[in-house]
Amino acid sequence: MNEETTRALYERSLSTLVGGVNSPVRAGSQPYPEFVERGEGAHVVDVDGNRYLDYVMGYGPLLLGHDLPDPVREAVDGTVDAGPMYGLSTDLEVELAEFIADHVPSVERLRFVNSGTEATAAAVRLARGATGRDKIVVMQGGYHGGHESFLVEGDAERPRPGSAGVPEAFAEQTIPVPFNDETALADAFERHGDEIAAVITEPLLGNNGIVRPVAGFHDTVRTLCDEYGALFVLDEVITGFRVGGLSCAQGKYDIEPDLTTFAKIVGGGFPVGAIGGRASVMEAFTPTGEVFESGTFNGHPVAMAAGLATLEYAEENDVYEHVNSLSDRLRTGLSEIVADHAPEYAVVGTDSMFKLLFTRDEPADRPDTYPRDGSDVDAGDTERWQRLFRPAMKERGILLPPNQFESQFVSDAHTEADVEQTLEAYKDVLA
Numbered sequence: 001m002n003e004e005t006t007r008a009l010y011e012r013s014l015s016t017l018v019g020g021v022n023s024p025v026r027a028g029s030q031p032y033p034e035f036v037e038r039g040e041g042a043h044v045v046d047v048d049g050n051r052y053l054d055y056v057m058g059y060g061p062l063l064l065g066h067d068l069p070d071p072v073r074e075a076v077d078g079t080v081d082a083g084p085m086y087g088l089s090t091d092l093e094v095e096l097a098e099f100i101a102d103h104v105p106s107v108e109r110l111r112f113v114n115s116g117t118e119a120t121a122a123a124v125r126l127a128r129g130a131t132g133r134d135k136i137v138v139m140q141g142g143y144h145g146g147h148e149s150f151l152v153e154g155d156a157e158r159p160r161p162g163s164a165g166v167p168e169a170f171a172e173q174t175i176p177v178p179f180n181d182e183t184a185l186a187d188a189f190e191r192h193g194d195e196i197a198a199v200i201t202e203p204l205l206g207n208n209g210i211v212r213p214v215a216g217f218h219d220t221v222r223t224l225c226d227e228y229g230a231l232f233v234l235d236e237v238i239t240g241f242r243v244g245g246l247s248c249a250q251g252k253y254d255i256e257p258d259l260t261t262f263a264k265i266v267g268g269g270f271p272v273g274a275i276g277g278r279a280s281v282m283e284a285f286t287p288t289g290e291v292f293e294s295g296t297f298n299g300h301p302v303a304m305a306a307g308l309a310t311l312e313y314a315e316e317n318d319v320y321e322h323v324n325s326l327s328d329r330l331r332t333g334l335s336e337i338v339a340d341h342a343p344e345y346a347v348v349g350t351d352s353m354f355k356l357l358f359t360r361d362e363p364a365d366r367p368d369t370y371p372r373d374g375s376d377v378d379a380g381d382t383e384r385w386q387r388l389f390r391p392a393m394k395e396r397g398i399l400l401p402p403n404q405f406e407s408q409f410v411s412d413a414h415t416e417a418d419v420e421q422t423l424e425a426y427k428d429v430l431a
């Protein structure tokens, strides 16, 4: 594997970009971050011409893989030809809003922004503005982007800033509880119920090794929010239009949130975010209400066109059947390999998300609820995964995300042959 050009670029980038990268997760790849020249279907080709089967898939947005199908490409090209953006309204944002509202029953009104981080930050401001309360409940091991309210660690009794630069005052307003822990959630409400504006959670932990919800957990969130007058914010940035297909994870798991945040797939590979929910709550945003939210690039025409064409393509073709069945095959095949060669490891995932965790501590009586929360995943052998396993997979032509925690994604461009090649590589490396 020749990486000369990659090394030279990394050397240059260290002089102008912080840590050589624009998002810290990318620096996790050792000894150099990947520098991509182009995508080809399910593959990426780096600047040295090395070709990898890609399971990073943009960290989630690329449901259709790297080659835009013709209708998506035409929609994007046509929009670019008409001019990059206007700061004025277009029909595209109305159509994408209608598509989402048609497929996700909890969504009556939307606001488009430019990233998942923007969406969750605005959703929390909206919940605070609508309830007149300041505290939010979050899940330990959950991820909602880089924002002061969410960069909080610790537990309900001792929340603390999760990053330098986050004031204590923000941490004091955030209550972290373990995912899937109904008792901890009920305790938080008992102590602080009349101060809690919202519970924000992902339907499954999608940035912490993939932790699925136990039956009834989201019902409990709903019930407690109703009882105490708090809002239920469901962060579907990673699961939206991936898990549960066009009805999203809330359709699959039968969750009834007040507000939902979207991003990733909704922009078809371009920067996007969205907040959606009941009209009565959403209309607290400016201009109808008092909660400020604004953006030069909000509803960017290229992202709207790409998102809409991507979702329509998924609707008209058997995209979800394809990606889910390949992912199923990967999980089944991996489970067999693990049983033979690494019984101490666990295969996790659902729909087109999958991952092999370098840990396994299943309760004998309830193996189906493992992993149960973020700490189960954190217990993994992350160094071994990152320093030895991932590079060995890369040597065999398989590109995985740089760490143990990020999900892997199957795209519409992946094939059965790709799956077999992937399983061979896992077997080879783990044996």
Ligand SMILES: *Cc1c(COP(=O)(O)O)cnc(C)c1O
Pocket: 114, 115, 116, 117, 118, 120, 143, 144, 145, 146, 202, 206, 207, 235, 236, 237, 238, 263, 264, 272
């Ligand atoms: C990726 C992600 C975010 C952040 O979105 P960005 O577009 O990276 O800002 C928020 N929440 C979840 C669940 C995510 O997966």
